Amino acid sequence: MSTEITKEMWKKIEDEMSDGWVSIVFAYKGYEVGVERVRASESKTCLQVYIDGIIKGEWVSFSGNDGISDKAPAILADVWCKKTKSKYDTKFKTSMTKIWGKRRVTKKYPDLNDKHVFHVPTFSKASVVCRQFKKLEGITLVKSKSSFTGDL
Incomplete structure (x- = not known):
């Protein structure tokens, strides 16, 4: 069940993204946008954004439109860093x-x-992800660790 995200929910989402283990799913323009914490190196983690559960190298292009290829999903520029x-x-x-x-x-x-x-597809901090996602019109929360529905 997807819900519209309120200001209080954004604060809880940011707090949850700051934790050690993160798996949050949003819905945006018909795509499923997943955010998970992954290891960037032996001692460093980052937040990685998946579109419909995948990340493909063919979505990136160094010739053309802001580094995005024609094969990329339409929302890539909105949800990636x-x-x-x-x-x-x-x-x-x-x-x-x-x-x-x-x-x-x-x-x-x-x-x-x-x-x-x-x-x-990687972000260094939860606040950066939330700041970018707050600007997106029509983004909804599909699921998170706590789902926030009972908390509000």
Whole structure:
């Protein structure tokens, strides 16, 4: 049974996501969005977002629309974490500007300030997931550890 999420429920969801073991399922635009805590390394965990229970590498593309391929679900940009990385690092930019000057460096390197944009299914903190999910219109809670229905 899916329920509309209130402000109090978001606080409880964030508290639950901060715990050691997390398995929460949301419904959004006809997709099932699952959030689980997984190990990122030997001593670090992160929250991972699954769409309909899976994550596929073919959903990510480095040529085109914000790092998302045509095979990706329509909601991927809404529920995955958006990351950006500069095409050139700061050291390279400053050295080229020092060599060529401000005007000529933009002629030699017109993409000097460009950024690579991509989406990843992992979030570092529960507050980041909740902040992003709160903005989504029509997201509902399907199930969680405590299901919150008796608590409210």
